[in-house]
Amino acid sequence: MPRSPEGIPRCARSRLFMRVPMEQSTDRQVTVTVRSRTTDAANDLARQVREQTTLFRFTDRLFRARTVVEIYECALDAICETLMCSRASILRFDDGGTMRFVAWRGLSDGYRAAVDGHSPWKRHDREADPIFLSDVALSKEPRQLIETIIGEGIHALAFIPLAGADELAGKFMVYYDTPRVFTDHERDLALLVARQLGFALERHAGDASARRLTALVESSDDAIIAKDLNGLITDWNPGAERLFGYRREEMLGQPVMLLIPEDRRGEEPTILERIRAGERIEHYETIRRRKDGTPVAISLTVSPIKDARGEIVGASKIARDISERQRAQEQQQLLLHEMNHRVKNVFALTSGIVNLTARSATTPAELASTVSERLATLSRAHALTMSSIAAESEPAATTLHPLIAAILAPYRAGERSRCEVRGADIPIPSTLVTSISLLLHEFATNAAKYGSLSTMDGMVEITCSKRLSEFVIVWRERGGPSPRSAGGEGFGSRLVKATASQLGRVSRVWDPLGVVIELVIERDRLEA
Known part of the structure; x- marks a missing residue:
């Protein structure tokens, strides 16, 4: 076999030189692969850092947000940054259950007006799933809606539900200029942002409700x-x-x-x-x-x-x-009882006047004339018991003696007066006219029904005197039937006690000659 100058067979030497370039090529491929994987890992790490930073900033801004507008703004920032889009929107259900735009980025007024109210879900669809359309042109949406979306330059989009604790609060949407395949990671990011946004909106609504409730409680x-x-x-x-x-x-x-x-x-x-x-x-x-x-x-x-x-x-x-209400009810009951009592008294007095007049009248005409005159006098005396507050004008000042005479005038026996008034005569303040008149009228009524004024010969002696810090009126009945104490306390007796307590006090004694009533009025009341 031919050999090279180095002593290596030529064929072997040829294979050796050929092998060296092949090994160098493999090393270069490995190096490129390692560099590519390193770059991918670095990119993944950078993306993760970016996403984590965006989500952290989103959470922090949601926590600090004081208005719903601030919540929308930071949510749109997070949506666009995490899902790599330049256009997005947030929609909420209105009071009528229709989905309406509340915040958006990069959408025209015409587009929003055209799709406003469109939603794949109702408010009660709390378990709604997100919808991702990778290519709008291939979706099953109505043709007119597809044309409207594409006309806005949108070719891919996603519907992400915003679930509340009890119902669906709304949705957010992302839009892309070209068809797009949504990755599982993007789907997870979208749901994560939706949960944060839904929670923030619910918390804001709860806080607002709590503030209103607190204001109501505090101001109640x-x-x-x-x-x-x-x-x-x-x-x-x-x-x-x-x-x-x-x-x-x-x-x-x-x-x-x-x-x-x-x-x-x-x-x-x-x-x-x-x-x-x-x-x-x-x-x-x-x-x-x-x-x-x-x-x-x-x-x-x-x-x-x-x-x-x-x-x-x-x-x-x-x-x-309810203290005031109960006092008002008690006062109303008192007035109703008083009205009932006084109406009964009027009938009793009228009957007594007719009977007394009939004993001395000689003709029906005389009887009618005398009864009419006495009823008119009784009416004038009754008017004195009306409160001065109810009068159309300020009542004229009066003194005690004329007041007593006016109240007892209906009980005259012909021309003969049936009362004697002795002692001090003092001015009566307008604020006390009603109370004193009521008491005297009640005394006279009882005398006409049961006491001295129920007979022709009966009399009433009234003595008025000053005593230390008090003014005393003593009412003595003479010439009537034998006095007797009533078996029980009726409304008239309770009325007398209640009225007298406003002035001072009252006492009653059944003397053998007739009943004796002592009305004590505190002097400072008369000077009020």
């Missing part, structure tokens, strides 16, 4: 109190401070029993039992106790408080002060 005139199932107070609004007199810091953590009088302690366990059963207690009227120990009448509404899992963890109480 009613006492609004929250307690746990052990009866310990967990919240206390300004209305409760005004009603019960305790400051918020005094009551938090305290038992609600602090507000309940001893004779009402049995109510609280019953209320808690009903609350644990999920029952709502409506307009329960009861009595509670203020910080100073005074009772207050309230109307109570109690509702269960539930946590996020729907479990009952406490109760809210709304207490409304």
Whole structure:
């Protein structure tokens, strides 16, 4: 075999030289492959860093956002950066359940007007899946809609639902100028952004609702109190401070029993039992106790408080002060009873006037004339019992003696007066005319029905005198039937006591000659 000068066979030498270039070529391929993989890994790492940075910034901006506009803006930034698009939009359901644009990037007014209201889902579709259209021209959407989308220069898009806790809040959309194959990673990114955005919108709505609720609670005139199932107070609004007199810091953590009088302690366990059963207690009227120990009448509404899992963890109480309402109702009842009493008295007095007049009248004409005159006098005396507030003009000043004479004028026996008034005559303030007239009218009415004015010969002696810091009116009946104490206290007696308490006090004695009534008026009342 021929050999080379180096002593190597020529054929072997040829193979050797040929082998060297082949090994060098393989090394270059390996180097290119390694460099390519290194570049891909570096690109993947850079992409991951970019995405993580974008998502972190998105989360931070959502946390700091104070308005829904700020939420939309940072969401659109995150959508465009993570999904590599220049156009995007956010749509929400309006009150009528129609999907409307609320924020967008790179969309014309005409396009938004043309597709506004279009949505593949309804509000109740909480489990809606995202929709990715890689090529709009090949989609199954209506032809007119496809032409509108392509006319906007959009050839690929995605619908990403925004799910809330109970229903679908809306969607966001991404748009691309060319057909696009969406990777699994892009789908995952889109869902991640959607979850963050949906949560932020729900939190904002919840915060806004909570702020409105807090404002309502804080500004309410009613006492609004929250307690746990052990009866310990967990919240206390300004209305409760005004009603019960305790400051918020005094009551938090305290038992609600602090507000309940001893004779009402049995109510609280019953209320808690009903609350644990999920029952709502409506307009329960009861009595509670203020910080100073005074009772207050309230109307109570109690509702269960539930946590996020729907479990009952406490109760809210709304207490409304009904003291004024009860006083108004009592006053109304008093007025109704008084009206009924006075109407009955009018009929009794009219009957008595007719009977007394009939004993002395000689002709029907005389009877009719005398009865009419006495009824007219009775009407004028009755007008004196009307409140001066109800008068069309300021009443003229009056003194005690003329007032007594006017009230007893209907009980004259012909030309003979049936009352004698002696003693001091003092001016009567307009604020006391009603009260004094009511009392004197009540005394006269009882005398006409049961006492001295029920007979022709009966008389009433009235003595007025000053005594230290008091003014005393003594009413003595003479010449009537034997006086007797009533078996029970009627409305007339209660009316007398209630009216007299506004002036001073009243007492009644059944003397053998006739009833004696002493009305004591405090002097400072007469000077008011």
